[in-house]
Amino acid sequence: MIVRELELDLDAFEGPFDLLLTLVLKEELDLADVDVAGIVLGFVERLAEREELDLEACGEFLILVSALMELKARGLFPDEEAELAELEPEEAAEELARRLAEYRQMKEAAAWLRERLAGERDRFFRVGPAPLAPEPERRLAPQDPDGLASVLRLLAVAPPEVSLAHMTLHFPPVAQFLERFRALLRSRSMFDFDQEMEGLSRQEQAVAFLALLELRRANQITISQAAPFAPIRIGRTEETGASNERTPAWNLRSA
Amino acid sequence: MEPPLRLVVANPLDRLARTLEALLVVATAPLSLEELCEATEEEKDRVETALGLLAERYGEGRSGIVLEQVAGGWAYRASRDAAEACARLFERPVQRGVSQAAMETLAIVAYLGPCTRPEIARIRGVAADSAVAGLVERGLIAEAGRGDGAGGAVRYRVTPLFERVFGLESLSQLPRLDDLGDDVDAIRERLHAVASQRSA
Numbered sequence: 001m002i003v004r005e006l007e008l009d010l011d012a013f014e015g016p017f018d019l020l021l022t023l024v025l026k027e028e029l030d031l032a033d034v035d036v037a038g039i040v041l042g043f044v045e046r047l048a049e050r051e052e053l054d055l056e057a058c059g060e061f062l063i064l065v066s067a068l069m070e071l072k073a074r075g076l077f078p079d080e081e082a083e084l085a086e087l088e089p090e091e092a093a094e095e096l097a098r099r100l101a102e103y104r105q106m107k108e109a110a111a112w113l114r115e116r117l118a119g120e121r122d123r124f125f126r127v128g129p130a131p132l133a134p135e136p137e138r139r140l141a142p143q144d145p146d147g148l149a150s151v152l153r154l155l156a157v158a159p160p161e162v163s164l165a166h167m168t169l170h171f172p173p174v175a176q177f178l179e180r181f182r183a184l185l186r187s188r189s190m191f192d193f194d195q196e197m198e199g200l201s202r203q204e205q206a207v208a209f210l211a212l213l214e215l216r217r218a219n220q221i222t223i224s225q226a227a228p229f230a231p232i233r234i235g236r237t238e239e240t241g242a243s244n245e246r247t248p249a250w251n252l253r254s255a
Numbered sequence: 256m257e258p259p260l261r262l263v264v265a266n267p268l269d270r271l272a273r274t275l276e277a278l279l280v281v282a283t284a285p286l287s288l289e290e291l292c293e294a295t296e297e298e299k300d301r302v303e304t305a306l307g308l309l310a311e312r313y314g315e316g317r318s319g320i321v322l323e324q325v326a327g328g329w330a331y332r333a334s335r336d337a338a339e340a341c342a343r344l345f346e347r348p349v350q351r352g353v354s355q356a357a358m359e360t361l362a363i364v365a366y367l368g369p370c371t372r373p374e375i376a377r378i379r380g381v382a383a384d385s386a387v388a389g390l391v392e393r394g395l396i397a398e399a400g401r402g403d404g405a406g407g408a409v410r411y412r413v414t415p416l417f418e419r420v421f422g423l424e425s426l427s428q429l430p431r432l433d434d435l436g437d438d439v440d441a442i443r444e445r446l447h448a449v450a451s452q453r454s455a
Contacts, residue, residue: 122338
């Protein structure tokens with residue numbers, strides 16, 4: 001009889017003994033699920049079928065099954081093996097007893113639950129998702145109508161009056177300054193813009209500046225400035241005298 | 256012509272009992288006393304008295320519907336007499352296929368919960384992952400927060416369905432842990448005997 005070929009029929013495994021060993025060693029089968037007593041029973045049954053006692057097979061089986069038992073026992077206390085080994089035998093015994101007692105209680109509690117479940121088999125009741133709870137009503141805090149009125153009153157204030165002051169501003173025509181600058185450059189080759197503006201109103205200065213830009217665009221003057229905010233110097237070009245007749249006929253309002 | 260049938264004018268307590276009856280018929284899970292008080296806008300004492308009336312009316316052997324106190328609340332169920340007929344159409348949740356590992360895990364969670372998978376594994380000596388997953392799927396246990404510290408393991412506790420399936424009014428109806436495992440002393444003695452042999 002060859003022990004390794006012993007056919008097993010367990011809950012967790014069905015097949016030859018040596019396949020079981022291979023699976024366990026490869027950790028593809030959890031020893032905790034393997035009923036070792038079932039293996040022993042299977043072997044003893046096979047043994048009983050024979051008339052002679054196969055001592056060699058018995059010896060081999062004992063070695064294999066005891067190795068399996070040891071592996072399984074170690075597996076039950078995976079991380080605590082070392083911890084237990086450090087304890088004195090009495091302490092280890094006490095620790096083991098404590099753990100066994102704890103497990104024993106839970107095992108009996110499980111048995112009680114199983115019995116209870118069987119006893120309750122004739123109690124039928126409804127299960128299912130609970131009916132939806134109504135959507136909570138959105139309650140508003142009590143309100144004071146006067147409060148609302150006073151807030152509205154704040155909003156109902158007439159807007160500030162729009163200033164129309166700019167409507168009455170007087171803008172001199174741009175042409176006036178075009179003429180003036182051309183006249184200046186006829187008598188001088190260069191003049192200082194800021195100096196010329198002295199005594200003029202803001203509006204007049206703005207129109208004068210537009211006139212400058214216009215002249216520059218027509219390439220009738222040169223504009224130079226040494227640095228930002230430095231005095232603006234205006235000079236003449238060849239065309240300054242020649243293009244009098246091209247004076248544009250627009251003023252600020254038409255821009 | 257016959258006079259129309261006159262209904263007996265219900266006294267207020269009877270009216271409350273009817274309302275409770277209606278609430279319990281709509282519910283699919285036991286309703287707590289608090290929930291019943293909230294829904295009826297009544298005092299606890301009066302609701303309890305009315306529930307007493309109903310419990311009497313819907314007692315085992317009196318009616319096909321039985322009012323019972325279970326899983327921390329009140330619920331209707333079928334009378335035990337009707338169980339056979341019920342069983343032809345319906346299956347009780349969780350009646351079958353609870354493995355030994357699952358039952359032990361369930362016991363541990365019921366007694367020690369909320370507890371984590373490592374705690375369960377420590378007591379049973381083997382990993383509890385698949386047993387826990389199965390029990391969660393069956394609705395017998397549910398997650399109940401996490402253990403202490405950052406990244407603590409998920410804790411589990413039993414659900415109201417557990418109490419209902421096992422017919423428990425509350426977890427205090429479980430047998431006392433001290434009354435279980437009475438052969439523990441014998442085991443301890445044997446272990447100590449082995450230890451003293453080895454140290455000698």
